[in-house]
Amino acid sequence: MTWPPAEMPAAAIAGMPAAEASRHTAILISRCLAGEESAYAALYNLYAGEIYRLCYSLLQHREDAEEVLQDAFEYAFRRLETYQPRKSAFKTWLYRIAISRCRNKRRRKWLPTFSLQQLAGDDISDHTVPDPSEQAALTEQQRQVWQALKQLSPKLRETAVLRYYEGLAYAEIGEILDISPKTVESRMRLAHQALREMLAADPHNL
Amino acid sequence: MEQTHVFNLISDYVLGLLPVAERRLVERHAADCTACRQQLVAERELSQRVRHTLAALPTPSPARLARRQPPPSPARVPLFFQAGWYKAWVTVGVLLAIFAGTLYLRPNTAANAPVWADPAPYALATATEQPTATTTVTATATQVAGSAEIPSATPTAAATPIAALPAPPGSQ
Numbered sequence A: 001m002t003w004p005p006a007e008m009p010a011a012a013i014a015g016m017p018a019a020e021a022s023r024h025t026a027i028l029i030s031r032c033l034a035g036e037e038s039a040y041a042a043l044y045n046l047y048a049g050e051i052y053r054l055c056y057s058l059l060q061h062r063e064d065a066e067e068v069l070q071d072a073f074e075y076a077f078r079r080l081e082t083y084q085p086r087k088s089a090f091k092t093w094l095y096r097i098a099i100s101r102c103r104n105k106r107r108r109k110w111l112p113t114f115s116l117q118q119l120a121g122d123d124i125s126d127h128t129v130p131d132p133s134e135q136a137a138l139t140e141q142q143r144q145v146w147q148a149l150k151q152l153s154p155k156l157r158e159t160a161v162l163r164y165y166e167g168l169a170y171a172e173i174g175e176i177l178d179i180s181p182k183t184v185e186s187r188m189r190l191a192h193q194a195l196r197e198m199l200a201a202d203p204h205n206l
Numbered sequence B: 001m002e003q004t005h006v007f008n009l010i011s012d013y014v015l016g017l018l019p020v021a022e023r024r025l026v027e028r029h030a031a032d033c034t035a036c037r038q039q040l041v042a043e044r045e046l047s048q049r050v051r052h053t054l055a056a057l058p059t060p061s062p063a064r065l066a067r068r069q070p071p072p073s074p075a076r077v078p079l080f081f082q083a084g085w086y087k088a089w090v091t092v093g094v095l096l097a098i099f100a101g102t103l104y105l106r107p108n109t110a111a112n113a114p115v116w117a118d119p120a121p122y123a124l125a126t127a128t129e130q131p132t133a134t135t136t137v138t139a140t141a142t143q144v145a146g147s148a149e150i151p152s153a154t155p156t157a158a159a160t161p162i163a164a165l166p167a168p169p170g171s172q
């Protein structure tokens, strides 16, 4: 019998202590590399939700986030044997892959959108129609925060999401974004300040 | 109570950017100073609002996520078609095409006679002047594959149209 079972629900893993979760991941990776198909599914189930949320927070677009999720895992599975556990945690490795794909996605989307919107004389930042499920899930106050995050530059948003939501250490964020911890810190200060100003200017706030 | 306010340290405190000594300073001061404590609370609330917003974002259903799962057994790309090798083979192909081109054009300009009419004089000339086509092709391929060593046949061929070839990588 193999452990952990492939059908182990992600929720059970999310509640695991970090050491046990990383051991679990290491076992799954070795099973994947041994060619066990169910291990790929288990590895995906373990991290897909998390990676989706990261991509959605960065791209703020559901379809795009799902596409990047698929693309990131496709790459990760194909390059699984190049992952070096000694160099970084598996999550860090996956985050790096996902973030670089989010950047590509944004770049590819931005170019045509920009020119078309410019021709039409529209404001680029307002072109995204709010997702109904997003509207339903967030309170009025949270929607303001979501809009404020949208106004941040992609670089500041990356740092803000990894810090506020993921609660990662500055050194780890630097590793994921390929920048020094000092740069992470200064970006975080800028992001925090920008959010404070945007949300303070909001008449509905506090 | 500490005399000076710590306003300028508060967001760094909330963001976890302060060393221990300054962290203690902020805590001691805020315990007694209402103004600084209020700012500390406001900054902390801002962080929490962002965190709660990101945590409240809807996640697709497990079924929807499952549809995005890539194939479990990744198709292995044969070594020769992987990026690095692929480029090397394209280079070899281009060099061979140029070489084939010069092979056909040369008698045309030198002897002023169409090559398809009488290829024999050229075949004789190559036999004396330069290595056979096979040798040269091997030499080119070896250089492209990254060998720094230039085969001894190449200097002899320098006077021939081979010299018109672009320098292969690794030869400079």
Ligand SMILES: [Zn+2]
Pocket: B004, B005, B006, B007, B029, B033, B034, B035, B036, B037
């Ligand atoms: Zn004070």
